[in-house]
Amino acid sequence: MSVLRKVVYLQRKYCLIPPRSRILIAFSGGVDSVVLYTALKELSHFFNLKEIALAHLNHKLREDADRDEEFCRQFARKVGVKIFTSSVDTRAFARKEGLSLEEAGRRLRYEFFHDILKKEGYDLIATGHHLNDLVETIFLWLIRGSGLEGITGFEPKEGKVIRPLFLVKKEEISRFAVERRLDWVEDVSNYSFEFVRNKIRHRIMPVVKEINPSVEDTLLAFRDILTEENRFMDAVSEELLKRIKDEDGSIDCKLLRNEHTALQRRVIKRWIGIREFRKIEQIRRLLFKGGRVNIGGGREVISKRGKLYLKS
């Protein structure tokens, strides 16, 4: 399927973009964001868009960051759309907040986009994330560890952020860009500070593709299954939690003990909002005996007279 058809298919399935929307594109100048702009522009009638604008944040991390910013300005001028730009000192922010450069850059970027959204009245932020990004994210979370939430990667729509290229493969993006004779700057999306992601992209994924050339489609189906099962488990455990939680916020051990292990875990997680598997298992053991578990942040779970209490 072509890029445009996949974008249309995604819209029909998830209703990403309501009619008359004003869209702000997270624009790095790289091929993904240039194709994203071009696809939305060509489909602006289909989407009944009111406006498309670009937003570019200069992270001041690489030598050619200023060149990239200049490219983005010229691109906007050429196609005749508004562009919002700004510069940040990502390194200083990372140091101050004790974050990795990757995480610092991400936060600054989204803060910048959301600020424009609010001030200028745009409805949605569109990012160039595509199917290969999704696959990399799934591997990243699998390797680093995360519950079931992480393993499904990102969504086509999360809050104000939409990802119209969600179903599109990188090779389809490249082909689209070449066919349309588009201009872009190289390597902007490969922020050199994304060490871990680059390991996955350049050292793991090529071998994965040797083993299964259509791994993107394989993982998309797998993700779809997991996402739905996750939603179902969420719904069941939410309902169960309501039933076994007392007015004082405590949990009835006996009622929870009679439920399936999988549900015990989900309910505990939901009840106190922690994700660490080892802690959840420690608390689960409290269902069968007395005792207490320190869950950090000065909070603990106490088993007493057949009930679990959360104390801070």
Add this chain to the structure above:
Amino acid sequence: MSVLRKVVYLQRKYCLIPPRSRILIAFSGGVDSVVLYTALKELSHFFNLKEIALAHLNHKLREDADRDEEFCRQFARKVGVKIFTSSVDTRAFARKEGLSLEEAGRRLRYEFFHDILKKEGYDLIATGHHLNDLVETIFLWLIRGSGLEGITGFEPKEGKVIRPLFLVKKEEISRFAVERRLDWVEDVSNYSFEFVRNKIRHRIMPVVKEINPSVEDTLLAFRDILTEENRFMDAVSEELLKRIKDEDGSIDCKLLRNEHTALQRRVIKRWIGIREFRKIEQIRRLLFKGGRVNIGGGREVISKRGKLYLKS
């Protein structure tokens, strides 16, 4: 934790080996199987074992296959246990059955083990699969595609096959072998025909370990969560299928339509015993409209008068 402690822990958790068992070890002569034998021997009192014997199948695939077989015979003589050996022409079998060498070798091996089990009255086949094998298997299935079943890899116990080293890392096995000054033959477990697994082992896993040095433990926890959720979903869908299946074997569309997407998928899968996601989705769409889906093997699912029928 040491090798022996992990074997004991696994036994306490899963009751792998009943008292007075006669165990047949799948013995390649490689370090995993030598450590497996040594660990079970040292723990034979704890397990209250009646007998340990070895079984070695010569696949005749590599030049040093005969050398390996001879090593295994000598090993058995040295430690004073019975050994069963046999040779097969794996290549010819693979050709005849249209199988990959990997799959042909696996089938011949397990047939050989099960034959001895039956003829000689052993209770269980113990294999040297360890935690790194599990992690590789999880990656293998994730990449190749499988439902939720595949992604959890193998179990500590499946039928007559037990895996006492399930929780043990490769590096712990190597250390144990060196500490005990054990002898083994190199590279036997790396059957050269396991191309795909070798890609994962030698090209993907080293990068994965750079990203997360304790990835084995991370995936073990992840697997534990998935396994339990899978069991829960199985139980719920089994119960639901019973409720919505008529005496003639048909399914009530309306009843299934009202259930969660995740349950619809599980029930359809269970009802007709197929695993292919695309087919399951095609059948699921029949719940909402008329029509038929060919599911191969001369069978089809037909939607008629508010019911799904399976016809062959």
